Amino acid sequence: MSWRILAWSALGCVVPLAVIGGAWLWLLPGSPAWGGAPAISRDESEATLAALKPPKRKRPLIAIIGINDRSETTDYLMPYGILARADVADVLTLATQPGPVTLYPALKVQPHATIAAFDAEHPDGADFVIVPAMTPEDDAVALQWIRSQAGKGAIVIGVCVGAMVLANTGLLDGRRSTTHWYSVRDLKKHAAIRYAADRRLVVDRGVATTTGITASMPMALTLIEAIAGRARAEAVARDIGLAEWDARHRSDAFRFTRPFALTAIANTLALWNREQLGIALTSGIDEVSLALTADAWSRTYRSRAVTFAATADAQTSRSGLRILPDRIATDWPATRTPPATTALPPAQALDETLRAIDARYGPRTGDFVAIQLEYPR
Incomplete structure (x- = not known):
């Protein structure tokens, strides 16, 4: 008898949950239509390039920061690989602590230096700091270092959910920003940040952000163009197989369906x-x-x-x-x-x-x- 009562009790719990889950799924939107996005105006593209001009050095210094436990694979590696092959800047991967960086969802790398070693060698700071998605998004050591680099005049770039890390530094307050589609709702919880839809990358007064993971490609190419001109960016784009890299994007094509x-x-x-x-x-x-x-x-x-x-x-x-x-x-x-x-x-x-x-x-x-x-x- 006790087993029968237990079975009916379990069924009584499962059925309502199944009904609720089914209703939730039914209310979700269907598949979005894939398609192109409108081109970005020449004026906007030129303003973006002007905003990304190296602030300090003719050959800029670019630092990509990660936390050792959990930094996003493509956010960390793709900007490095694209910018390094362009040979228009000195590019370094960094970690908050000694030892390798475990990337998610795959790979493990040995960074070039810790942030402490970088600061000792480059007391004037970087020209550009690239911030990938990382967990946790409020790592105190990372946040303090990013703020310090911004204070030394670096342009800070949050790739993908790296924008949420920047939100936690306060650097996005009063600025336009974007992020990975899944984190837009979290970004909007920061009342001082203005979300910009339909842009794969956004630059606002020394702070840049991008949409999800693969936006590292257009961001890196845009940065190369800002540093070394269109011809160099086109050469690197051919090398990586990308035909276009402006900020065009259709935000409504990426959502929870x-x-x-x-x-x-x-x-x-x-x-x-x-x-x-x-x-x-x-x-x-x-x-x-x-x-x-x-x-x-x-x-x-x-x-x-x-x-x-x-x-x-x-x-x-x-x-x-x-x-x-x-x-x-x-x-x-x-x-x-x-x-x-x-x-x-x-x-x-x-x-x-x-x-x-x-x-x-x-x-x-x-x-x-x-x-x-x-x-x-």
């Missing part, structure tokens, strides 16, 4: 069907293509990308960053090896990875990943 929620639920519940996909880590690997590939495969809710190498030694990337392997192995099972994309130009690597995700898990999962990356397909 019914297909997005259903894919997240279905893939999360498929506990029996998880994969660990191996990516060979080699010397000279393109850190941008690697970041996009590993990030995308680790956002399916069905798979996680790990790197492997024959030894535990860090491998030096194309632009000189030391990347640590997750596993020590000389080979990986073919059935759990994703298509090789790290040798492709970064934009092509991402497109090919999304197509591979479509083929492996279905187009809904491919779209699910693209929306997380805020990447128009």
Whole structure:
């Protein structure tokens, strides 16, 4: 009898929850229409470039800060890789503490220096400070250092949810800003910040912000153009496979939809069907293509990308960053090896990875990943 009562009690709890959950899903919007965004006016583009002119040095110093425990993969690696290959600035990756930086959802790297070592070598501060998404968003050491760099005249750039880190510094108060679509509601809780829709990047009086993860590409190219001119930016754009990089964006194409929620639920519940996909880590690997590939495969809710190498030694990337392997192995099972994309130009690597995700898990999962990356397909 007691088991019967317990079963009916459990059913009495589950049914209302199922009804509520079903109603919630039904009320969510359907799939947004993918499509182009209106071009940005020449005046606005020129104003953006003028606002990003190096404030101190002819050859600027760019610092990318991360916290050791949890900084976003592409936000941290993509600005570094694109800016370093342009060779128009000195670019350094930093961490708040000694030791490697564990990136999420994939990869681990050895930064060039700690913020303390950077301050000792460069007491006048950086020209530009790039802030990726990091958890927690209110790390006291990171916030204080970012404020100090702004106080020394650096232009501060919050990539993706790095905008929320900047919101916690107070640097966005009274300014226009954007962020990853999923964090817009949190950004709007800061009454002093003015959210700017339909812009992939926003610059306001020495502080810049971008939309989600893949916006690092247009932001980095815009910064290169501001530093070294259009021709250099076009050359780097060809190298990474990107045709255009202005601030155009359709904010309404990225939101929490019914297909997005259903894919997240279905893939999360498929506990029996998880994969660990191996990516060979080699010397000279393109850190941008690697970041996009590993990030995308680790956002399916069905798979996680790990790197492997024959030894535990860090491998030096194309632009000189030391990347640590997750596993020590000389080979990986073919059935759990994703298509090789790290040798492709970064934009092509991402497109090919999304197509591979479509083929492996279905187009809904491919779209699910693209929306997380805020990447128009």
